[in-house]
Amino acid sequence: MDPKSPVETDLLIVGAGPAGASLACFLARYGLKGIVISSAPGTARTPRAHINNPAAMECMRDIGLWDECRKLGHGGVFLRHFRWCETMAGEEYARVYSFGEGVRQGDVAATSPCWYLDLPQNLLEPVLVKFATTNGFKVRFDTQLIGFEEKGGGKVLCDVRDRVSGATYQISTKYLFGADGARSLVAQKLDLPMTEHPGGGMAFNVLVRADLSHLMRFREGNLNWCVRLERDYPFTCVGRMVKPWYEWIFVFFPKGPGVAAPERSEKEWKEVVEDYIGDPKVQVEVLDVSKWLVNETSANVISKGNVFCLGDAIHRHPPTLGLGSNTCIQDAFNLSWKIHLVLKGLASPSLLSTYNTERQPVAAQLVKESNDILRKHAEVWQALGAKGPGSSEEERMQGIRELRQNTPGGRQRRKLLKERIDYMQHETNTMGIQMGQLYTSTAIDASSEPRPFAPGPREASEPALYYDPSTYPGRRLPHVWLNTPVPGPLVSTLDIAGKGRFALFTGIGGELWKEAAQAVGEELGVEIKAVAIGIGAEWEDPYFEWMGVRGVEDDGCVLVRPDLFVAWRAESGGEELQRLGMVLRGILGVKDSASG
Template identity: 45%
Template sequence: MPTFDLQLDILIIGAGPAGASLAAFLGQNGLKGLGIAKDRATAYTPRAHGFNSFAFVTAECLRDIGLEDEGLRLAIRGSPYLSMRYARSLIGEEYGRVRAWGESTNTTATLKEITPCEYVDLTQRHVEPLLIRYASHHNFDVRFSTELVGVERVEPSDSDGSVFICTIHDGILNQNFRIRTRYLFGADGGRSHVARTLGFKFNTTSGGPKACNVLLRADIAHLLPPERHAGLHWVVKPDRSLFPGVVGHLRMVRPYNEWVMVAFGAGGSNPFEGFTTESPELVACVRDFIGDDSIDVEILSIDPWAVRESVAETFSDPGANVFILGDAAHRHPPTYGLGSNTCIQDAYNLAWKVAYVEKGLAGKSLLESYNAERQPVGATLVRESNLQLRRNSELWEALGMAAPSPEEGKKQIDELSATSAAGVARRAKLHEALEGKRQESESLGVAYNQWYTSDAVYLDDEGGPRPVLQGDPIVEVQVSTYPGSRLPHVWLDISTRGRSISTHDLAGKGAFTLFVGVGGDPWRTAAKNIKNATAIPINVYGIGFGLNYIDPFRDWRKKRGVDEDGCVLVRPDRFVAWRSLKQSANCEEKLLYILNKVLSRDEL
């Protein structure tokens, strides 16, 4: 056996959204471990922004570990910041606007129906410290300037699975040390050392366009009346003499003096290749985007990146206790705003399963459900986000950005105000292109409709397959308690106190939740007996007249999918594990059978 300096049960490589949230959720479930990151600190550049409430990650998962209020305090809130606008510059002529997410009249009501949270703009810079602080307060140490430089998988005789000897470089002391760990989690981004070293295979489409993020300070509050507030200010100027062909947007990081300019170059190039924060041309480009040459601009950082279209064929090797998550497993453009949200969902799905196995509450096969459930989600997001990005070409063509020269681009965009047949055609083309963007801006379904099928979901009691979703699955949502679905959000009143609480607030927190109705006492007794006998945490809540909670708007009655004497069993990650339409002849025997199946307890 190789020598080592430190022995752990859990080692997480990476402390970005995926790694930090995994440490937090494992800590929530009572496990201990170490997270390392080669960076000196948490992210400073904004990177991910929109933590969509309909993505059910940052908002709802922070809510589950008691951090939602602090996240909201740090976030930019309000519907004016949710739209996408297209203009000649920040203050120039506007060509169109698309109401997005919480501002769209088509999604506002649906958002209120499916989540207790709100859409917010919360940058990666602000969410990472929250997660790391929580993790460090819950048994997880996090070390920065600490890099994984080697991994050796070994099969010791005294273990029932693989262990890993990891060579770690301490960037402060400039020396290496070795860690022996039973679990290894690769949350180390798109160039994952874990994924590359341990042979994870990827389905990849190469040749994506390049782009560049420019973080900057510019006080432009006086240029932004409420009518110009938006989440993304896309700047369209086909006759631009400086950086011709460049298209991009300005997004506010902090009101109203810190911004990020995201730019794509002509032909898929990085428009700022070779530039530094001191390059006067870069300042000139920012001023051109703003539309005011007198603005003082300070460039803080330049962060080039490339559009990726890659997803791992498998996210885990549970027999070896190695897992990849976040960008280490799926790489895609920021379309739909679900990048960090999906990273955190991976962690939320995985953490409780590892905890249950480690506590002896579940068999090791439960860990196989992580890949079965999350790999299809990652693959779908990679595919759909790249498809949506490519659809932008229709918009750029309508606005003259695809013209072969600045002169031709000016001619095309001037057609928008022409009375000619060409003007009619140009306006119609722009209208269709902007209407097409509504799929992205109203994309509740791509996040909500993440239905799980695995051995951690019990389907044998269902009378048939999941009902077919009507409409566009990217836009429309299917609210259901069909096993594998998200727990429906419903506002309930506490019958003895008269205040509202969401079904989501009753579920989660590392425990199973059983919802019952009038006549559900046998299920309640069954859950209590099973909890006492097995130590599986199960919380039981009655919804109905005379029970724990009342259903004043009758929403739970409409969504529960079972009779009053039936039940709905929800996993710790707030996904439905199983439901019973009616009361069973032997509720305890039935519920124990389901839990044994879902948790692979036959292996214990």
């Protein structure tokens, strides 16, 4: 090859974090090949993002990585509580169950075959990179994108630099993906319009090794909000478990926007952490100190032409709600099947525009919700007595003293604290935010629905907290456990669907839907896995849960996209071949072969 000629590829992903690496995995699952470049020297060296919710883990399950993830991560008791306390060893003011534990445990089990995991980014990324590189993708670290230009013929010409040798070269790609983080060069060069609000200041992550197992016996909690009102350094921090219970990140939030961030030596940070632990016998070793801005920025447009952005490139926010890497993974899952079908000539390029239509609102909501809940945390601290910069120790301690007093002021403050702690369910158990998306785009066909979507009663009353499963087009395929007529291991509807193909669910009397699925799939070159659910069918509904959520008659059908979202449903049978063919051609943006 001429050393001056560009490297040719179909797919170039910039960034090997959760967004870029997961996109490479999902594309590789389709047998596609491409290149991932990252300016970093390797995968993440510190924990960074850590909470993985069931929605994101369903994506990992779909490509066979769920078992590996759950072996590496921690769930259950290790995620049981959010706590508010004086210090890790000191007085506790309040706690709430979190991440599907306690009274909400049944909700998670009913919603997904997966569960919450604390799987830090430095453990997740190697899993993703290994899968991608063993399934057709090349990953090059220490390789920096320095520019790109869209050329004729649907090509994007990218200039890259090898950060080891300093050499520059070019990569020509059909599609470019900007998964290059909050300072995304791809988003910058595309000039994506952003909605940006003033930042919340500079926060610090202090990674330490400190054995707190003796403290956590009666304090099981992944996140421990410590409030040191008698100190003049940031009054609040959160002690986040990394490895139970001997490795932690202490996150120190700023006193407020515009307040200068403290410059501390490693020794000084060690002393601050020791103070927040509150047990002088604990040995603390500082492993890393990093800082980050509390951002509130989302992209109004997330793709242009053959260039797509995902992950932190399009949504920048604090880690509250724990949705950052989860949203990155789901961005990639949404985009990958569309790229596959268009690249293979099985769908019109217009299908790719639905990535923007479906995922941009999710990014905007995430940024707003995560910042709103951080502001709600400040209200908890205020109920405990925290005040703004410049307040005296006496002013700050007054609130804590009042909480203990049998006075009208004490009763009012306790009531206020309870109200604000109760609201924290909007961070710790947000099944509605995580699972309740409703996509509306040309890749969804709700034209035959008699009425607009209406959420179930719980979701309608508290849309952030609750998710009521539904097969309405644009909603997530409900998880239901199924079995064979002669019982064997239970199998989720999510395991029957997905796997890079469309799926069609019907019931007794729906044989013509299965025949139509085979015929339409063969005509369009798209695989459709069609199954019947019902007594005596290939899959049975032992708990009658599918009957309760399917939303169609026995001889109707539910069509599911490769990303496990409902594309369309038919109330009953009749004209199966014509109806299914028309719907799927509409989703793919292709013409009827009979019409030319």
